[in-house]
Amino acid sequence: MKVGTxxxxxxxxxxxxxxxxxxxxxxxxxxxxxxxxxxxxALGMGDRPVNQGPLNMGYVMNAVTAWAGxxxxxxxxxxxxxxxxFAGDRVRVxxxxxxxxxxxxxxxADCDVALEVDGGEPAVTGTATVVxx
Amino acid sequence: MAFSEEExxxxxxxxxPGGTYTIEPWRAWLVADAVLAEPPPVQKAAGxxxxxxxxxxxxxxxxxxGWDELFSWFGATxxxxxVFGEHxxxxxxxxxxxxxxxxxGRVVSAxxxxxxxxxxxxxxxxELDLHLDPDGTHVARCWNSIVFPRRTT
Numbered sequence: 502m503k504v505g506t507x508x509x510x511x512x513x514x515x516x517x518x519x520x521x522x523x524x525x526x527x528x529x530x531x532x533x534x535x536x537x538x539x540x541x542x543a544l545g546m547g548d549r550p551v552n553q554g555p556l557n558m559g560y561v562m563n564a565v566t567a568w569a570g571x572x573x574x575x576x577x578x579x580x581x582x583x584x585x586x587f588a589g590d591r592v593r594v595x596x597x598x599x600x601x602x603x604x605x606x607x608x609x610a611d612c613d614v615a616l617e618v619d620g621g622e623p624a625v626t627g628t629a630t631v632v633x634x
Numbered sequence: 635m636a637f638s639e640e641e642x643x644x645x646x647x648x649x650x651p652g653g654t655y656t657i658e659p660w661r662a663w664l665v666a667d668a669v670l671a672e673p674p675p676v677q678k679a680a681g682x683x684x685x686x687x688x689x690x691x692x693x694x695x696x697x698x699x700g701w702d703e704l705f706s707w708f709g710a711t712x713x714x715x716x717v718f719g720e721h722x723x724x725x726x727x728x729x730x731x732x733x734x735x736x737x738x739g740r741v742v743s744a745x746x747x748x749x750x751x752x753x754x755x756x757x758x759x760x761e762l763d764l765h766l767d768p769d770g771t772h773v774a775r776c777w778n779s780i781v782f783p784r785r786t787t
Contacts, residue, residue, distance in 0.1 A: 513670060520668045527664055528691065531702055531712040544715050554718035559669035559687040566686065572671070573683040573728040582718040 502633065508596035508612065511564035518550045518588035528555070552586040557625050561614050564594035569610070569631035576609065580627030584618070591619035596629070608633040637709030637784070642744045642756055645707055649740045650760075651698025654767055655691075656734040657684045665691065680732035689723045693762035693776040696737035708744075708758055710782045719757055719779035727773055735764040735773060742777070746784075754784040 521535045533540035534551045542548055558580055566572045586592055593616075600611040610633050616625035659679035666673040666685050674682050697704075705711055729735070739762035748754045757779050764774040 520670075523664060524668045527661065527668065528695070529700060531700075532716070533712060534715060540713065546715075554721070555687060555690055556669055558690070558721060559671070559685065562686050563669065563671050571683065572685055575686045575723075575725055577722070577724050578686070579720070579722040581720045 506598040512593040549587040577630040653696035655696035684729040734767040756782040
């Protein structure tokens with residue numbers, strides 16, 4: 502474990518419109534761009550539903566916690582939502598260790614993280630801190 | 635513009651009514667499935683670590699108002715296409731399935747900007763804290779920003 506270590510790539514082959522519908526219901530999120538294609542068109546955003554920001558963020562959490570050893574490992578995640586992810590997109594999370602340090606007797610790793618869209622710009626960028634085993 | 639900068643600025647400091655949120659096993663399963671993580675077996679999930687996305691879900695789920703009402707604080711509706719700007723989750727300890735969390739928070743910033751491509755938009759920041767209920771241990775803080783497009787003039 503050292504600065505510059507790359508996290509294993511975490512990938513979604515095709516972002517699911519059905520998961521967006523479940524998520525809209527779970528979150529009681531009325532924003533129609535996540536399930537109503539007509540609403541997406543009306544905003545000039547194309548003809549595919551737009552993935553929820555929390556799902557994009559959740560993919561990043563999956564990547565860093567899978568690498569660190571489990572969902573209890575995340576200490577901090579800060580992300581900027583830079584662009585949309587649409588149903589059918591192929592996306593992947595990449596991460597790079599930027600620091601390894603100790604705080605109150607706990608080993609921590611800071612990482613730069615990004616959710617990349619195949620053929621497009623990163624949809625999410627940010628930093629994460631995880632507890633190391 | 636229908637919603638003035640003065641009205642926008644006046645929302646800073648406004649507190650959320652707050653509430654409590656319990657991470658029910660069935661919800662933990664569905665959230666994990668939706669986010670493409672490993673769902674915890676529903677019958678044995680109580681006490682297990684919840685997906686860290688629950689910090690945000692619990693915070694916003696028990697802020698005491700719905701999304702439509704939050705958007706209305708800023709003169710907007712869901713149909714205007716509000717989107718996430720930034721987010722920060724700080725976890726002091728893992729969230730647990732079956733546990734109940736008390737949520738409190740407030741609007742911490744609001745600013746009008748103009749983008750060359752996007753035109754005018756407002757960026758609103760708000761912050762929510764999760765405390766374990768009933769013992770009061772501070773478990774997590776979520777800071778978020780929402781971007782409100784202002785397409786009308």
